[in-house]
Amino acid sequence: MxxxxxxxxxxxxxxxxxxxxxxxxxxxxxxxxxxxxxxxxxxxxxxxxxxxxxxxxxxxxxxxxxxxxxxxxxxxxxxxxxxxxxxxxxxxxxxxxxxxxxxxxxxxxxxxxxxxxxxxxxxxxNESFFGKILTHPTWHALGTKNVSNMEEVRRGEGFVKSMISKATQESNHLYYLGSFNFSSTQKRFGMVHCGRDLSNEACRQCLEALFEQTHKCCEQNIGWSIWSGTCMIRYDDQMFYRLSNQTSSLPPSNDETGESKDYKFVIILFFICIVL
Known part of the structure; x- marks a missing residue:
């Protein structure tokens, strides 16, 4: 079944x-x-x-x-x-x-x-799953703040697409994180990640499949995550990752760069699940 x-x-x-x-x-x-x-x-x-x-x-x-x-x-x-x-x-x-x-x-x-x-x-x-994409089931988590206009949605979409492209380049090990200046006082942060048993092409397919689902579940929220058994995408207005040697996905003038910072977050999830 x-x-x-x-x-x-x-x-x-x-x-x-x-x-x-x-x-x-x-x-x-x-x-x-x-x-x-x-x-x-x-x-x-x-x-x-x-x-x-x-x-x-x-x-x-x-x-x-x-x-x-x-x-x-x-x-x-x-x-x-x-x-x-x-x-x-x-x-x-x-x-x-x-x-x-x-x-x-x-x-x-x-x-x-x-x-x-x-x-x-x-x-x-009990069956080998190595190297195989799994995009069902998926889980999402949504923030409490909504976007104010479609331009904000479009900028977020472009940012996520750029991270997917970067993550699936040979040198980036199927993961990428980055940020950009949304305004003079606000930033947006993102991360994409694939299971490292996937090929670059399989990673791209997995992330793009998740990204397509965000149009229905997530893009009207400022903060959201979506993930499956083999890949994940997260986008937020709060910094949720630790910086190390990873460069950002946008030009240096707009990047979040510097030393690792001890930002940590507690995520409280409330799920309603439907099993078909």
């Missing part, structure tokens, strides 16, 4: 002056438990699942924010984790470790699962 899930959400962004998410918990963004059987997993599959969850948790401590593998022959489990492109290694490892513990709880007795947190995504299945 093909499960199509649409989730509508609202989020509040609260400034957080210190890094507290690292210490205790991760901000849950959504999950998809892909099969519907309530039967217990076989002993062999459960053993391999436990192994791959443990592997992802430990591997994230030494990787560059992404990896995937499979364990088992007759009852294989395929697993992958992917951290947001601006996230430091210690944040990545903590998020993946947390997700590896929580995924089986959110999807009990499921052979396939995807869980999204603010800084990382973790996925496992």
């Amino acid at each position: 093909v499960v199509t899930q649409t989730c509508f959400g609202f989020f509040l962004l609260l400034s957080w002056g210190t890094i507290v998410t690292k210490a205790k918990t991760q901000i849950f963004m959504g999950s998809n438990c892909q099969n519907t059987s309530q039967e217990p997993l076989s002993i062999a599959y459960q053993a391999n699942l436990d192994k791959i969850l443990a592997w992802m948790s430990s591997d994230a401590a030494t990787s560059k924010g992404y990896n995937h593998t499979s364990i088992g022959i007759n009852t294989p489990v395929y697993g992958q984790y992917d951290c947001r492109g601006d996230v430091a290694e210690n944040f990545c490892q903590f998020c993946v470790s947390f997700a590896s513990r929580e995924a089986p709880k959110r999807c009990p007795n499921r052979v396939s699962a995807i869980v999204w947190y603010e800084y990382c995504m973790l996925r496992y299945s």
Whole structure:
């Protein structure tokens, strides 16, 4: 059975002056438990699942924010984790470790699962999904402020399109972030990111598929996020990412540049989900 899930959400962004998410918990963004059987997993599959969850948790401590593998022959489990492109290694490892513990709880007795947190995504299945685009189900989160006119919408669209183009260039590792001066007193910030098992072309297709959905769900809001199992887009009037060596997607005169800043946000999500 093909499960199509649409989730509508609202989020509040609260400034957080210190890094507290690292210490205790991760901000849950959504999950998809892909099969519907309530039967217990076989002993062999459960053993391999436990192994791959443990592997992802430990591997994230030494990787560059992404990896995937499979364990088992007759009852294989395929697993992958992917951290947001601006996230430091210690944040990545903590998020993946947390997700590896929580995924089986959110999807009990499921052979396939995807869980999204603010800084990382973790996925496992009994079938190989590496390199494949997944644009359903999708989740959205919407800000509380609305745009004032269509010119604001058009400028936001152009900005997101430019980031998609930049992210899918060979040197940018399927992720890009940037900002631009919306007015003399306001900025707009954005990020696009794809699972790093995708090709550049697959990443572009995934991001463009999500972008098309924003015309119906999101573009009338100043702040919004949309994401699927393999890519995400976020756009806001508040800075939500950490700057490192990544350059912005617009000319230097309009970019947000400089040292890494400790801006953190708590995202409170309220979802209404329809499963077809």
